[in-house]
Amino acid sequence: MSSPPPQRHQVVVIGGGQAGLSVAHCLQKRGLRPLVLERHRIGHAWARQRWESFCLVTPNWQCRLPDYPYDGDDPEGFMGREDIVRYVQRFADHIRVPVREGVAVQRLSASGEGFRLITNEGEIEAEQVVVATGGYHRPKRHPLAARLPQQILQLDARDYDSPERLPAGPVLVVGSGQSGCQIAEDLFLAGRRVHLSVGSAPRSPRRYRGRDVVDWLDRMGYYAMPIDQHADPRAVRGKTNHYLTGRDGGREIDLRRRALEGMVLHGRLADLGHDRISFADDLAANLDGADAVHSRICRSIDDHIAARELEAPEESPYVPCWSPPPGPAEPIDLASEPLAAVIWCTGYHPDFTWVEAPAFDGAGHPAHERGITPVSGLYFLGLPWLHTWGSARFCGVADDAEYLAEAVRMRAARRATSQERLECTALLGS
Incomplete structure (x- = not known):
């Protein structure tokens, strides 16, 4: 037939x-x-x-x-x-x-x-x-992810649902883009012990000088700017989005403040083994880089306001509230800190x-x-x-x-x- x-x-x-x-x-x-x-x-x-x-x-x-x-x-x-x-x-x-x-x-x-x-x-x-x-x-994971003990649940960002759906115990979130920071906050606000591996993702203010920053950037033409107007179109396509959140009516995410409150921050993930997870000694540089982008966005809005002589309330520059302690990056010892889960927020292919x-x-x-x-x-x-x-x-x-x-x-x-x-x-x- x-x-x-x-x-x-x-x-x-x-x-x-x-x-x-x-x-x-x-x-x-x-x-x-x-x-x-x-x-x-x-x-x-x-x-x-x-x-x-x-x-x-x-x-x-x-x-x-x-x-x-x-x-x-x-x-x-x-x-x-x-x-x-x-x-x-x-x-x-x-x-x-x-x-x-x-x-x-x-x-x-x-x-x-x-x-x-x-x-x-x-x-x-x-x-x-x-x-x-x-x-x-296709989710990206560290090439050595399979070395982690089998009892540690490993999830990609798209498979995470809520703190209640994870086994009890500390959680490591890898990646500090929008998903990583928001998932880390979701767990932290639910009372979980959270480790966050911080990369080079930039951050953005939520509101600045009387308006949501998205409102300012929209008025300034950022969302409509063609890619060929950028100096390096290939590089801009690969950049990570700025982290902030719409949660609780919308607010910025300040990882330094979360560290003061008890979230454990690390630099980029460097190595994984059956008994420990180690990190690069770049946490301070990554936080400084994110803050630099935050400040640059604010300055661009200041320039826009000044050039058009707009009425807008003044705001003080951001001042960091916490810095990583000096010394080499501390690993996670899985014997003394048995992780319940690792959530990979490291992008997609x-x-x-x-x-x-x-x-x-x-x-x-x-x-x-x-x-x-x-x-x-x-x-x-x-x-x-x-x-x-x-x-x-x-x-x-x-x-x-x-x-x-x-x-x-x-x-x-x-x-x-x-x-x-x-x-x-x-x-x-x-």
Whole structure:
């Protein structure tokens, strides 16, 4: 018995998160008929790969999906996990784009002038494809993580849910980016003994001179600044986000103050063994570096206020409240400090091995210009710094989606024109 012929579609969008839904909506407005394929359910990453107390670090008013801005009654607040999921689901209901949930794309390859998708529900053919699966796929861990005793639970940031779900005992959080600092605080505020391995991640003030810092940076054009205006675009794509939090109405995270209160800070993780974990002697330098970025942000806001002669209350410069004691970095002796868990908050690798197309650089990252790849008809959306700082955020994905949707429409129009010419030539020849 022969298998049924592949389904054929104008445009297939892979990924049903805010990026995939946004470009599908923008395509639909242009008269195209996109199909969205979502491996899990709409909003899955927000619902299943964020912890219980998670909330946005940007104010709700910055949620600006295309033709669907934040619709709640707390624009200055910070949506929690469940509210984010509901917002994305309401957007999906609003735009009425066909979404097939539970469909995993196992392989994508060029086929003739289009593409062939192998899925868990059969084959699909598409004239054009937008990959909107983000860029955070495979968690990074220290290469010696397997040396830790088996009784120590090891989790990646996306698998952490709450302090109550961890076994009793001290916890080591590795990585001081947004996830690491927020998870360390979540555990610490729940009364757990917390060790935090601090890297070079920068930090940001929460409010400064009368406004949320995101408000200032938005007004100053930072979120809309194209990547090609940066001195080193390659470097800026790899930078860690500044740590701060939307928890408790929004506040900055000062690790020095947490150290005064009892959180145990270490430098970068250096070595792991069955009986001890050692750290680099760089904690002071890492804290100083984070504070330097904090101060630089404040100075840039000061300059903006002065240049425009704006009215804004004055604020005193930040003064460190704690410094690491002198001497070599102390290791964690697992005999005297038996850890219950280690939570890895050390980032993610992209994994596009299922995309069989010459559209990647040597490190496996998509090669593109604002999401348009060298492979005609193949696009990426929702990647960090796809075009601007806001590209992978609720505030910037709409602009990128509109741009890509127009590129898709123009290619579809050219193909239609070429096909008409071929048909006319064939008709005249007959």
